[in-house]
Amino acid sequence: MPLPLEHPPISDEVTLSRYPFLPQSGPWIQSLAQKEGIDLDTLIDGDFMEETRRRGRLRLVESISNQGGVDAVAMRDIHTPEGRVLESFSFTYSRLVACACENEVILSRWAQAEAERSEVLLAVDEGAIEDVAKTYLSKVNFTVSPRGKKVWQIGLSDFIELVPGITGARWRLPNQDINDGWISLRDEDSYSSQAKLARILRERVKSEIFEDAKKKTANLNEDLVLRLAEATTIITGLMNQRSSEVMELTGAIVEDWPPCMKKAVAELEQGVNVNHFGRLFLASMARVIGLPVEACVGFFHNAPDFSQETTSYQVSHVYDREYTPAGCGKLKLNARCAVLPGENSLCDQPWLDHPLKYLKSQQRRRSRETQVVEDSSDTRDDS
Template identity: 40%
Template sequence: MPIPHRPPTIESPSFLARFPFLPQGDKWLKELLSDNNINLDSLIEGEWVEPIRIRGMQRMLESIKLDEGVDSTTRQDIHEPYGQMVEGLGFYYAMIVVCASFDERLVKRWVEGEASRADKILGELTDSETFDTVARTYLSDIRIKTQEASSGSIHASRPSKIIFEIPMVDFIEISPRITGHYWNLVNRPTRDGWVTISEASGENSQQRLARLIKERIREVLVDRCKHNMNNMDDEFAAKFADPVGKMVAELQLQKSQEIEITAVHQGDWPPCMTSAITDLSQGENVNHAGRRFLANMSRALALSIDQAQSFFVNAPDYNEETTRYQLGHLYEGEYTPEKCQTLKMAARCPVDQGLVTDRLCQFEWLTHPLKYVRAKQRRRSREENYATAEGDQTPSIASQTNSEDNNS
């Protein structure tokens, strides 16, 4: 891993308060505890430490509710000692609570929130020296070149643009975790072992590089949490039972709401899809063909990658980053979901296996799961139209099915 063995020295407390996750901040956080006479008991129960706990809970809640966005602004004046203490130890408190939960879902969600916050801050930074320091903390090297901006007039001024370049070894290690054609090495300008991080997708070079750095921050924080949990005994973790319980409950609530979103018109989904989702949710191992089909089907039904990923979280071999990468690859490829015959050969058709009964699947014209969805949608549309028409009664399922047989 080409992370610098000796990251840049940071002396400014306000700098560390803004980026408390930096490895250079470890010593500073310990000094904050010592200088303010804060021990474990006072951190948990001390009245005057309440603002620290509140800030820590805010950071955790923002991470859990990540879809609502993270706040890149600090809540305190980080140029004053009190604000530095609240921001720094607020992060420290949040990390301890998350680790004390021993809940991998909560850890990953918190890490994602912190990494996203860093991405947003770095992308918005106007202080080039600050950006350079953070970048050199997580990358083996960076260099900057200026590029003259294009102009429609020969008389108009052409302000130069900053373009970042990073070593190829860093790009090769980090970029596979990010989806999108931009992040494929073959699509990036390279020269003498350096990769140009050019602007794209409405983002400038700095914002693109911030996206790469986000992945490194995520990686370092995950390792840090694993280290903390390996060195945390049950007695220590039990002291944080109250905030842990609140955060786990909030995470479960958030997850249930996400599941409700994906369940819209779930009755239209074919049994091969619902079977794969059920098996995964129960921790059963679904074969490669079944997983690929579920991903392709999710894309075809316009489900987001986040929604598709939620189907896999209970898989016995689930890895968030790997799943995200594989889903991104399939979504970008826009592959057509596998047809019924292919699913039968792969043992992923529950009707063919006799596990479920579905009359719609028995028709000869039903040769693809998407035909099942369209038939269900037509049926639902007719039922809704009949329900709103005066004097009309909803036709029987049998008559609807026969009609679908004739029209499909």
């Protein structure tokens, strides 16, 4: 479903700076740059933009290290001109650095964090949510409940396109109120209709921020990339450090994990939306190899739809019911095998039809190697 061709005009400067990724914010930020005398050189090197750059770097660092998106709270009062400059240009700066990292994983993580931040804000921003929704959804409307609360409705095609990235039974189509091509986002005590609309918008906001940044990356020149090298080195280093921390979660045993398990962990860590089959496989592998529930939940922290409560419940369910991991045949059918023929000699073995056989084989190899080392050490001691 294409995005609406016409965007509702937004003139409120607080909204434009709070959601700087909006298409309506671009021209406003440009006019603000002219008014304040902020050009690219000033943004990158100017003394009076140091605080803005710090906030921009923070936005990026949080997107890699924080669970739950960029801190939604602005560093300065956004109702002041200075606060609006800080918010909008820190976004511009963080996008510039994210693009200059020339790494799609970093770009995706940053887009995800900015989208999560917008969800937190939109869930309570009654003044802006309608305009933001009309910017990103082809059909949006609301009715008023007997309790006087807005019940948002969106077009069926928007819903079908956006909810596959969201887990949980409440988002499945058979559980919706559908009427004449509209889906009503039911108001629940613990999940308001507006919060649900904000959750759906997060999906579209992330993909729009990500696609826009990818285009900007393609247009970066080398000089600019080099000027931003200090900031990009910090961000890239942080990203590498986080990835290895997760991989080392269970110590040396990680080396024994089959490639399909490593792939699931790495993709979740990078914010990729691993399919249901892949998630179930990972949780059941984690159970079988004896990882604690909390460690398994930790694998999902960067998943696009992560919720501590829901994930803990689902992982506990897998542990309690003692689910066993799927075999290689099913993993291949569900696009969760990580190798092609010829890429991994162990996976190529005719008897290798289950990831646990891979793990067992690796453990036996390791134990044989340890034995050889011990034997040779004993020989040396005896002589």
